[in-house]
Every structure is written in C-alpha cells, then in structure tokens.
Amino acid sequence: MGLRLNPTQRQRRLGIELRKLRDASGMNAAAAGAIAGLGPQHLGHIETGRTGIPEAKLRALLHGYGCEHQTKVEALVAMSESSGKGWWSNYRKSVIPQASRDLVELEAYSATHRTFQWVHIPGLLQTTDYMRTLFEGAQPDASPAEIDTLVEFRTNRQRVLDGDSPITLHAVIHEAALRMRFANAGIMRRQIEHLTSMARLPHVQIQILPFETTAYPAGFGAPFVLFDHAVPELGTTYVEQPVASPFITDQARYATFAETFEGLTAAALPPIDPDPEPEFYKKRDSLSLIQHVLYTL
Template sequence: MGLRPNPTQRQRRLGIELRKLRDASGMNGVTAGAYAGLGPQHLGHIEAARTGIPEEKLRALLAAYGCNSKTKAEALVAMSQSTGKGWWSDYRKGPIPPSARDLAELEAMSAGHRSFQWMHIPGLLQTTEYMRALFEGGQPSAPPDDIDTFVNFRQKRQSILTRHDPPDFHAVIHEAALRMRMVSTSVMRRQIEHLVEMARLPHIRVQILPFDADVFPTGFGTTFVLFDHVVPELSTAYVEQPVSSPFISDQEQYRRFADSFQYLTRAALDPIDPNVEPEFYKRRDSLALIQHLLYTM
C-alpha cells in the first residue's frame, strides 16, 4: 500500500499526538517501534500521517508511552479507526478544497464550538440567501454551479446544530458584522432575525461585541473557532486567513485563543435571550442592540 499523499487534518493530528507522547516518554523511534513490532521508518511514516496504524499496534504504543488516560487512549484509537467518510466525502471532486472537508469533519467530531467573528455572521448561523450573497460577492468570477456547490456544502455543515446530539455553540459576533453592507438591507434584516431565532435553541449562545467595547483591537485582528474535544488536550483552534486556514493543535497556542475568547465574552454584551420580552430589559444586552439595528435599517 502506498503512502498517503494528502493526509487529512484528523490523520495529521493523530500523528502529532503520537509524536508528543513518544517525546514525553523519552523513547527514540527504534525503542518505541519495537514495542509494537514497527521499524523506526514505519513509525516515522505513522507520526507524519503518511500511513495508518492497526489498533493493536496503536494500543501497544500507548501502553509503552505510559498513556494512562483511558478516555484519551480511546479517543486516539477512534481517530485511527475512523474512515473519515461522511457527507463531506461526496465533495472530493469539485471546487470544495480539502481544508473545508477537514473543517466539516472536525465540526462533526467536536463537543463544543466557540467562534469569534468580526466581519461576517458565523457560517453555521447564516441564512441561505446571506451565504449566497457572500459567495457571489467574494468570488464574482466563479461559475454559478460552483456557487451552488459552496452554498450546498455550507448548508450541510449547518445540520450539526439541529441533529439529535448537537455540540454546544457559543458565538461572539462584532457589531461590525451586523452593519456591513456586503449584502442588501433586506437580506441582512432576515439574517439578523434568523440569528435571534437560532439563539432560541438551548445549545446556542450568541453575544454581540459592540463598537464601544473596552477591548484592545489588535489582539483580535483575525476570526477563529475553538473546537472543544471531550479530551481537552485534543481540542483544536481553527484560524481563518485569506491565504490559508490553519488548524492549530499546539495546546499552548490553543490556550492563548481560549483565553482571548474568554476576554471577548466578558467584553461583549450579555447573550441574546429571545424568550424575555424586550420591555423587561434594564441594561444593555445583545438583543437590545439587534432590535435597535432592525429598527434603524
């Protein structure tokens, strides 16, 4: 069997975690591989995600490395045994890039999503007409069929929020995203109304970060999503950039983003609570700002 030319994010993450465990144990490739009947070159290919590893050999490595957490061990085994196939597999041919398919798989696997957006409404909370307007405006030369594919792919990603076991979803959205005129006023109005409706779901929390929030802006110049795993050290940060959108598995860097998100939640207005009548609000909150925006549109 040949080596993988383009490993997925999940496969790369498994290799990274195995290398971290081996380094922590102080073993070299020869010693570690011997515990599982693997040559050092083969083990190197596994750690580089160029090839897979059978379950029994993986468990032998984990035991040799002193991985005493049963939860973590089972999570790593699950990562290794997963076929990676899901609805996103139907998009291997076409305009959807591999990173977007990796994102869909990561979303499906995560127990919680924490998102900061300052220019757009988070993709999982977008209406169809809003996302279509963004795709058409951002890629004016794209064929109509490609735009349809982009929209369809994002719609399918959104299904995780309405499945029987949805992840906890917490979004901090800058006020700028609500005032942008990249879409028509009518589209933006319906998008904001949809945002409030989605906030009615018990697992979705939405906060608005107003322009006059007391935050230092240069620390949050990029949007990001934190994907929380049931095993905290397997959590991932996804940083959106124009050129590339890297998945960050380094836990020190992940914690920096997690700390930033906590800072943003403290600076943002109280979460949208559409179940409370507006006249009962006695302080500034996210719903009050949204109602003001809808009134002035």
C-alpha cells in the same frame, strides 16, 4: 498500500499526538517502533499521517509511551479507526477544498464550538441568501453551479445544530458584522432576524461585541473557532486566514485563544434572549443592539 499524498487534518493530528507522546517518553523512533513491531521509517510515516496504524499496534505504542489516561487512549484509537467518511465525502471531486472538508469532519466530532467573528456572521448561523452573497463576492469568477455547491455544502454543515445530539455553539459576533453592507438591506434583515431565531435553541448562545467596548483584547482580530474535546489536550483551534494551515493543535496556543475567547465573552453584551421579560427595554444587551440595527435597515 501506498502512502497518503494528502493526509486529512484528523490523520495528521493523530500523528502529531503520537509524536508528542514519543518525545515525552524519551524514546527514539527505533526503540518506539520495536514496541509495536514497526520499523523507524514506518513509524515516521505514521507520525506524519501518511499511513495508518492497526489498533493493536497503536495500543501497544500508547502503553509503551506510558499513556495511561484511558479516555485519551480511546479517543486516539477512535481517531485512528475512523474512516473519515461522512456526507462531506461526496464533495471530494468538487470546488470544495480539502481544508473545508477537514473543518466539517472536525465539526462533526466535536461537542462544543466557541467562535468569534468580526466581519461576517459565523457560517453555522448564516442564511442561504447571506452565504450566497458572500461566495459571489469572494469568488467572482466562480460559475453559478460552483456557487450553488458552496452554498449547499455550508448549508449541510448546519446539520450539526439539529438532531438528537446537536453540538453546543457559543458565538461572539462583533457589531461590525451586523452593519456590513455587502448584502442588501433585505438580506441583512433576514440574517439578523435569523440570529434571534437560532438563539431560541437551548444549545446556541450568541453575544454581540459592540463598537464602544473598552475591553476588547488589544492586538487580536483574527476570526477563530475553538473545537473543544472531551480530552482537553485534543482541542483544536481553527483560524480563518488566507495562507498556511488554519488548524492549530499546539496546546499553548489553544490556551491563548481560549483565554482570548473568555475575554471576548466578558467584553460582549449579555447573550441574546429571544423571550425577554416585559421590562427588557431597560437592559443593554445583545438583543437590544440587534433590534436597533434592524430599525436602521
């Protein structure tokens, strides 16, 4: 079997975690490989995600590294055994890049998402008209068929909010995203109203960070998503940026982003309550700000 030329994020992550465990054990590649009957070069390919590892050999490695956390062991085994196939596999030969397919696979296997956006509405909460306007503006040379594919792909992503076991989504959205005018007033109105509708779902929490907040984390402005895992050290940060890898697996950085998100939730207005009490107009919360923005459209 040939080596993978372009490992997925999941395959790279498995290799990263195995390398971390090996380093923590103090073993070199030769000693670690001997535990599972692997040569050092073969183990190196596993640690870079360029090839897989049979379950028995993986369990032998984990045992040799002293990984006794059973939940983590099973999580790594599941990561290794996953085929990586899902509805997103149908887009391999399309305009959808590998990073976007990696993102969707990560979304599908994460139970909780925490996201911050300051210019755009988060993708999982966008209407089709809104996302189409975004794609047409970002990719002016794309054909109508390519734009249709991009919209279809993002719409399919939103399935994670449906079904019997939907993900839990906590979104903090800057007021700026509500007031951007790259889309016409009708599209923005429908998009903002959609936020209120989505907030009715028990697993969706939406907060608005107003312009006049005095507690915004200084020097921090990149949109990001925290994908929380049942095993905390397997959490992943996805940072929206035009260059380099958008996936951050370093746990110190993950903790920094998590701390930042907590600061954002504290600075933002209380969550949207689509079914407020009669005296809701006395409150200053996310819903009242949304209603004010709608009034100005």
